[in-house]
Amino acid sequence: MSKLVVANLRVEIQAGARLLKPVDGVSFEIGTNECVALLGESGCGKSLTALALMRLLPDGGRVAAGSVHLADENLFAFTEAQMGEVRGGRLAMIFQEPQSSLNPVMTVAEQIDEALAAHRGLSGLAAAEEAVRLLEAVGLGREKLDAYPFQLSGGQRQRALIAMMLAGDPEVLIADEPTTALDVTVQAKILKLLKELRQQRGMGLLLITHDLDVVSDMADRVAVMYAGQIVEWASRAALYSTPLHPYTQKLFAVLPRLDRRGERLDSLPGRVPGPDSVFIGCRFADRCPAVFERCRVETPAFHEATAGHWSRCHLAEADQTLSSTVRNAHRITQIGADGAPYAVSLSPVLEVRDLAVHFPIRKGLLKRTVGHVKAVDGVSFQVAAGETLALVGESGCGKTTLARAILRLIEPTAGQVSLLGEPLANLRGEALRRKRAEMQIVFQDPFSSLNPRMKVGEILAEGMAALSLLPVSARPARILDLLNQVGLPEDAVGRYPHEFSGGQRQRIAIARALAVEPKLLILDEPTSALDVSVQAQILNLLADLQKKHGLAYLFITHNLSVVSYLAHRVAVMRGGKIVESGMAETLLTRPQTPYTQLLLDSAPGKKALLPVE
């Protein structure tokens, strides 16, 4: 029996004079004790679908058509008061950001009690007992009842939020990117918790995510969304063994993985069309590798190719296996000699010895130093030209502080950083500024890393001007050359950063760093804010640039699949120290320390690491 049935859901948003259709005919169902994953890249309409189910659409948004039945009752026929009882009661939702989903001035107990009073009519002692039971169900101790959200870690907050949502004993729980903001080890625990809770309570789980690996761990059935529509609907096993829609196939093909090392990642050109687009024919036609004439004129129907496996593609209509055609047509091209060992030059570009950054803790009126936070505590490593060293660690392990200390954006407390054999510590003024040309950084967030008030041309010229590397007259040509190298059009010079997408902005940031011809590039989570298809483009670009310029990369990340694809060597950081380092293949397959083992085990989608074919 199906608990939640969504049929032909359409959401419209009136934005000024334009009518946006972010969700355009979405249908799926969730059975008892079933996990359905809604998978898609940003902007495909998956979060709005969830909000429409809860009838919590933002202002200006409305459900234009369709129905949602929860245990055979039409949610859209309810009055707002009736819906208030369903929300957080029979249908509950947890959000991505546990920090902002909890009220910071209420204790955990107060917030759970609120839900208990609203949906179960419990108060006083009964509510207190139930709250303890719920907390224990999500793996938090009774002592956390009186804690305020700021006293909890990110994972504990997400648990508290889940406990709150369980208070109404939901039939279906909607989880919107529940672990995206969390570290891998915490993510693994929360996902395990959700799985257990689903089985214990027999509730349906709608998991909204962009992460194929999380889906492979969690879902029973998967709906792949693209441009407001579900393009493929299948059981997990069927989807992962024989993806039918070209978009799904591309999503698998762009994933960086250990077995794709040295290969060029398949990439998905273009971007998801906006919700105001007018479509003729197939919505994916412009980016589809298997596109043919019919796709441009005729909108494909939702075909059931095999029992229970639906695909919105003309090719799924007849009994054709598209999979091999597409994959063969876009066979991965190799970079250089396959598996050739990279050349390790004898003199390292960057040498870090016993580097430490301690932040003093100051207290009292006179700000006496009462202790130190050892953000980086004695770290040593080397990076050679043409080599990528991945620095892996969870949030708070000191990897970003380390990057800033190397760049001398923060003064190191102790230790030595040498660039091309020259120690940086004693450099002052002009000498330091000249040295800065040899090392540059690319940041995580492409939105805050570009000054919104400067044009792209000015942004790229800034480094050249500051380090006066080129005569002013030669700069415009150099800027065009840089834009070419990172694959941006030349007219980008006169435009502002906000006119570009996330991936394009990251290209601008890379071009800015390259402008001063550095020998070392520090990449601080350069792809973690991007969609997987864009991530593949950026990783390819980075690989090309490294080959062309012999750049040394210090690649800081928490994403192990990117590491396994890109890095030559890996250093695992924890608590300001490097706990293990070694060649990527060795370290990722035969880790020596328990912490590395834990990181590897926590990474979702171990099953997906097997080749798809």
Place this chain on the structure above:
Amino acid sequence: MTIKPVLLWSDALILLLLATVAVLVWLARKNDTFRAPWRQIMRSRMGAVTALILSVYVGIGLLDSLHYVERLPGEPGQAAQYSGEVLSALDALLTPLRVKVEKTYSAPLATHLYAKETITGPDGVEYRDFPPLKYPGTHLFGTDKVGQDVLYLSLKSIRTGLLIGSLTTLIMLPFALTLGIAAGYFGGRIDDAIQYLYTTLNSIPGVLLIAAAVLVVQVQIETHADLFETAAARSDVRLLALCAILGVTGWTGLARLLRAEALKLRELEFVQAARAFGVTDARILLRHLLPNVMHLVLITVVIDFSGLVLAEAVLSYVGVGVDPGMISFGNMINGARLELAREPVVWWQLAAAFVFMFVLVLAANLFADQVRDALDPKSRGRA
């Protein structure tokens, strides 16, 4: 009639300001990035209308800043004698309004005085009645206690209001910008020092500080009375002193706002990236921080400007504002205050001051909104 131009200190400052703006516009006239947003403002209906209103105000203020004294009629061959009354180009234009003086209050467009008087009839019998006005039906906003036309007073008040608003803002801005952004960006001891400074300034009641400073200036003016040829010069210096005091004490709010914003911005990655290039601190402040706080500055400046025009009224009421002899909105309101208790009420002075201030403040606010939208690259072209 011969006249001699008089250059008051505030006139000189206004002309200097005007010249600076003119030179800047001249230099930037070919620059398209500079012209595009202004063209966008002028093309929007709201922008054009508010700009027109503001330029009318500024025009009146400028006309009122061209001062002169008239030569008194004297014997030929005698050394020229000049009147002690300083007039302006605006006065000359408004002569009909200026000289049509009644005896006392009269309501807008009234034909008779507001108060009954004992009148001796043509037959010699005394009776009490409303005497007819000398210029019936010509006073659009009525007349004040000494019979001056209220419209004339309102127009003359514009210069005082604009001067206090703009001059004080100009004095305040450098303090607020440099200290606020520097405190946020550099942090540490610089931040501590600046914070101590503005916390101290803030902990002294503003009115007390202003009152003390104004009284000191007043004493100075009186002991050096020989330095000032006319009463206008005296009240002018007092006005400038008031602006300076308001400016020096008024930067703390904006500075605190800018400090907080700079604290946030300096951690943003584009600032870190600039530091990684070895871009100098001064350049980071100028290129990366300043443009990204300009929206805050613009909004705050306009609110402050409006607040200052209004604050002048309050300060004049307390007796530490502009010279009581100077025509200003504050003095108009102050004069109207006592008469509000009369029956029937004398409302027109207050109403005129209110209308003129309201239009000025509203136009300034709406215009600033347009400017902010036009200068923000994200919202450009959205309209």
